[in-house]
Amino acid sequence: DEVLRIVLDSDLPSLDPSQTTATVVTDFGHMVFETLFAMDAAGQPQPQMVGAHTLSEDGLVYTFTLRPDLAFHDGAPVTSADVIASLERFFAKDAIGTVLQQRLAKLEAVGDTTFRMTLSEPFGLTLDVLGKYSPIVPYIYPARIIAGGPDAVITEPVGSGPYIYDAAETRPGSVIVLKRNEAYVPRAEPQDVLAGSHAGSVDRVELLTIPDSQTSVNALMAGEIDMISSINPDTLDQLEEDDAITVATRYPAGETILLRFNNLTAPFNDPRARRAFAMVVDQNQYLAVAAARPEYGKVCKSIFTCDSPYTTDIGSEAVGSLDLEAAKALLAESDYDGTPIVVLQPTDRPGLQAYALIAAQELRSIGFNVELAASDWASLLQRRALKGPQAEGGWNLFVTTASADNMVNPFVNLPGNTNCETSWAGWPCDEAANAIRTAFMNATTLEERKKLADDFQARIFEIMPFVPAGQFVHLGAWNKDVGNVIQGPASPFYGLTKSRGE
Amino acid sequence: MGFILKRLISALPVVPIVAVVIFLLIHAGGSDPARILAGDTATEASVEALRRHLALDRPLGEQFLAWLVQLGKGDLGTSIFYQRPVAEIILGRTGATAALALSAIFLSVLIGVPAGAYAAMRLGKPVDKAVTFFSALGFSMPIFLVAYSMVYLFSLKLGWLPAQGYAPPSNGLWAFVRSLALPALTLSIFNIALFARVSRATVSDMLKQDFIRTAAAKGASPRRILFVHAMRAAAVPIVTLIGTTFAGLIGGVVVTESLFNIPGLGRLVTEAILKRDFPIIQGLVLMTSVLYVMINLCIDLICAALDPRLAR
Amino acid sequence: MSAQTRNWPRAMVSDPLTAAALLILTTLVLLAAAAPWISPVDPTFVDATARLRPPSAEHWLGTDRVGRDILSRALHGARISLSVGALVTVVALSIGVTLGLLAGYVRMLDGIIMRVMDGLMAIPSVLLGVAALMAFGSTPQALVLAITLPTLPEIARLSRSLALTIRTEPFIEAAVMAGTRTPMLLWRHILPNAAAPLIVLASYVCASAIIVEAVLSFLGIGTPSEQASWGNMIAEGRSSFQRAPWVVFVPSILLALTVLSINLIGDRLRDVTDPLRLGGR
Amino acid sequence: MTMAHALASNAAPLAPVLSLRGVTIALPEGADRPHAVEEISFDLAPGEILCVVGESGSGKSATSFAVMNLLARGMNVTSGQILFNGDDLLALPTEARRKLSGQALSMIFQEPMTALNPVQSVGQQIEEVLVIHEPGLSRAARRARMLEMLASVHLPDPAAIAKARPHQISGGQRQRVMIAMALILNPSVLIADEPTTALDVTTQKQILKLIDNLRRASGAGVLFITHDIGVVREIADRVIVMRGGKIVEAGPADQVLNNPREAYTQQLIDAVPPLEPPPPRALPEGPTLLEINRLGKAFGGGFWSSRRVDAVRDMDLRLSQGEVLSIVGESGSGKSTLARIVAGLVPPTSGSIALAHSPHGASSRKQRVQMVFQDPNRSLNPRIRIGASLIEGPMNAGVSRAKALDRSAQLIARVGLDPSALQRYPHQFSGGQRQRICIARALAMEPDLLIADEAVSALDMTVQKQVLELLSELQRELGLGMIFITHDLRVAAQISDRICVMQKGQIVEQGRAVDVFNAPASAYTRQLLDAMPGRGTAA
Ligand SMILES: Nc1ncnc2c1ncn2[C@@H]1O[C@H](COP(=O)(O)OP(=O)(O)OP(=O)(O)O)[C@@H](O)[C@H]1O
Ligand SMILES: Nc1ncnc2c1ncn2[C@@H]1O[C@H](COP(=O)(O)OP(=O)(O)OP(=O)(O)O)[C@@H](O)[C@H]1O
């Protein structure tokens, strides 16, 4: 049997892609499950499970028919009932899903494989939502395994995708074994990122968790594994020396480093304090750690992923002017009274740990009194959920990274969501930004959207709920005999080939 | 028979003590697996829903009771993250750790004990000095330096052994042995040092005993004196050490398992802790404490067999 | 042997290996004490653009993954590592030995104390350490506790067995007959005679505390990265080991030297102060 | 003169099997003297028993170890020859010497418990000699030889004994095993280094008899080391007296024992307590000091323990003020247990102990009863200076430091030591000196009752005598009540007013020392008296 061994970034928190926002689950999810629509290289949703679909004149009624030959791994055919149950689960679990749900009047089965979606108002992004490829992904599950309600964790990952999860051989926390679904009927179109054919090439794929980055590099160089999904940047030189190995990025859009304020408590409830810090954020510092080589990192003073359609430099002068004096002056103007501020630092995430160190030094350089609160990731998440002031265990700043799909436009932009208490940790609150966001969602032309995106960034940089600290790409490494590695917004493993012999 | 029973009964209270202590300890931090499961960008509402669904919102006492009741039915519970029975997960991980720990102990005994015993025979001589020095050195080598260097040499340069991973015996004995060679050796460095040290001390004590002189008076050769008399009599402390080392290795293999990507209990413990997968932690601790009690019992029995004076 | 016992300080230095170990350890302790004054630069100063620089005139021992000066960090790290070692040794020994001696001497307490120790021993030490850190936060006290807890059973066991042997010595009975009370009996009569094996154990505890601190850092739960300790320097440098080995080598060598010295000194100290060698046969 | 003597002296002079010629053994650096033995020479003829006597440390063991090539690290024969059947052993290669050990030359050691490997069955240990020296022998043949040997040393049920491990058989049996081991290959030379010191008199007698018979049967020359002149009288053909590493006197047993040339030899002989009890002192009919009624002590027998030992059973005992009571009895008869109960170190299981009101009104029984233990090496805390040991008790009892120091200085002078002794550590004293210190420590508590548990058994004859004298002097001077525990009837007779004979936890006889000696009432006492070494020949 042909086996492809791929080392994932980290262990999967769950085999249920609807329960976690961790990106790594899509590596597994795209293999086993499928979505109704799927993104192509141009970022356009293309039908995947859906064979044909129609939209009514008024743009309110979508009718979808599943393509024939779809079947779950347990042999049951995929039906409208499965789709409806799965979408309902998705609506309940995903913020963007919720947006669609709010515009949804009715979701009903028309036939065994035909179903209809009636909106209450036109929504141009409907198919984009159904073809969403970042967590939480609207995968279609058998109704049977999600019968426990949206919060019940799926224990039996049965999908309709090209690979079948092998529970017997899987060792949780170590290796997930996937076997090619011989009954799978792919689409006729060739593979185009997630769109087109999903046909599996190798017989068996093993998704491995290797805790030590050097160990995975050793394993790859020794030919014991075929691919490392994302390498430790410091091992680049070593890997490049090996002629049998390709090192390249699979996600050219990359990730953005975010410095996130707690907008609710002092001192960062005062925009002046936030802006003062933004002035001294030196993206080159962060990128030096994040990017293996300068060419893999990019100073990006936009709230949208640079090089994406909505990128703009409006308001960007607020970030990284590196004018210490001005920053100090602004801080002095603010309400900051010298109380130590808490910067959360995860000790088990080397990259984030380093960014926190840099941020702390920058904060100190303008007169902040900083306490670095080091803890493991789990404790950090726990503490991050506390909204109160630092005296009550709260926090003031944390660092993280967000992938392009969480950044590209005002609609998906995670840190730019200013929905107060319901927004992402940091809880910024701004009506104006919210209004622009809603307008963007309802806008119909690209022109209009572009304009709104500009406005959005201008507003965000004004209130500065977070500071972007640079953009970089992750590098993957694989054996030269692994072929068909996709470089795009998503990079599924099912299409990978392995040439026999050398 | 009374002896065994006595040991068993005196050892049993360990398990409940451990169960309570560990339950309190791991919950004292107040961290929440639901939050980790839900991921970095999850909304508060979905974390809350998940928590409720996993029954993590209930009072601690109630959770403990529920766990006990479940335990009473012979069920260790289900992993929060893997959604599989804890017993199955632990069992799936036990083989690798057991193989690793056993082979490390095998190596340690095979190398450490003779080295220590030989040093004891040559007390104060250069050989002894060398053994003392190297065993002190063995204690002080950062384990991953050892690991990386060996991987570099034996896997990447010479290509003799796999760089990582674990092949269960079902994959063939040869693959199994090869996959264990480097990690076991790495893990052994420290233990070889430990065994050499302890053996040197106990054997040199034994060699001072009168019965050694008796053996010499019988005309026994130095080798015979060492192996038949001194080592046999020194076996009790060494066997005891084997027992405690083995018990300690279950938790002490973390680093080695991480460095060689071996799916064992050490890694499972750490991962479970870092993710707060409470059922796994509880199950593991329960298992290790039962194991510990059993190892102690075995050690006591072996020691009693080796030295019948102890059986009283 | 009488001469040896009385002049043990001289006996210590008369052995070249021990003398070297003493010299190394003293030097390290002095360097650690003087770290704030002799460090070339601020050990916490971050400049990521100058990260992983090899040793140079500017940074004698190079820089780490966020561009901090390794020499300065190694010097400051000595403070944490050595004091963790010393503190754990003191805390673990004073608690463990007290419990062990009590268990060995006061038979009523034996059951309880040893069961608790068994319980501690049955919990994997990583878990115990991590649980302590989780419960008490990532503070130095918690770190000391986390490293101390797993060592207690071993110390208590040894002390107990020593107490059990020594309690049968006639001089203990003589002291009892002289009306000496239990605490004094333990302190004055049993403890000093249990010293030799305990010294070896102490050196072992001290050495392993320094290593465990490193291992905890390796798991991401040791000393916070801002503060330098040899342990976290090694742990953090590990990810760039192939590219910048000096980041790891410097603290590793210091750590190895320290542990080696402590062990050598402990062994020698045992040899020259062993009371069981008194009186002969 | 015994048959043995007659045999040895009337036979034609045989060529010696073993001769030492000017042997000097160097001690390692830092020892108390440069040589363990210097320039010693002697011959051992086949079938002869040559006794080596001398104070502790005189080099007796060193000499025998040199012959057996068992010298400790750092000790070497620096000059001289050790001739075995005319061949110099020292010139032989190690391998060849090893061949002789256990075969032609064999040795029995003092302490049969520690000299046997605790984890092997005794049968195995005997067979090991055959394994080493006659590797060709079949397993069955070995076993047969071993059993035969066990039988020949008069061990009952050899097959069962062979299976036992050392701790499962008695001291006397262990010593027989040692002898069987030493004799299984019919050695030409048997060295016995204090083979009976650890045994009680009755067992000792049997062993001595066994050795005597065996050498006659096999014609082996026996080098018998002892510090006990009584034993020498019993078995020696010839005697060597050693002191400070030199032979000070040598000659036929009769001559050396009855007409010693050297003053030192005379001293050794004089140090042996006479077999006859001294004339009885006026029994101090003082008020009762100690009254013991129906005292019992059982060990074990708990829920878990299958074995219950009644160490002391139903014992009644009375002691007057100023009286010395000796307790004698074989090993394990409960003497120490009784002492420890009286001292308050172990609680009795039943019965009562009453100590009369103290004349000085002291407080607890513990403080009013003090004890001197058998082993002077282990009775003093090696980590504490003598002075501190001496003042500890009084200070615990509330005496001020200055006063306690004062008294300890007086006491240390009283037991014949220099005041500077207070500043020193125990290891800086000899065994006899340490025992004096222990006595001083006991007296520092101003006890009413002093218990001496085998307080002189570990000391060599001359020192033993000094300590005994000191004890009885102090006892008389201070009017102490004293319980003196010993296994040596002669010692008991010397020191005590009354003697109490114990067997299996019970008193079988008690009475005035003279009466017990001259007219023993119980069969057991008679047995003890008969077994006393030296009695046979002296009579
Ligand atoms: N291993 C050793 N190291 C140093 N000195 C030793 C050693 N063994 C014996 N000695 C010394 O050698 C001398 C002779 O000792 P030896 O054991 O022969 O005396 P002994 O006559 O057998 O005494 P005892 O009656 O006490 O057995 C003593 O001064 C003793 O201190
Ligand atoms: N702590 C104990 N536990 C169990 N049995 C004991 C204990 N102490 C003494 N015995 C037993 O009690 C009996 C009497 O012992 P004791 O020590 O009083 O004898 P002894 O007359 O002093 O003998 P020796 O002459 O050998 O000193 C022995 O059978 C002994 O094994």
Ligand SMILES: [Mg+2]
């Ligand atoms: Mg001797």
Ligand SMILES: [Mg+2]
């Ligand atoms: Mg006794």
Ligand code: NI
């Ligand atoms: Ni005697």
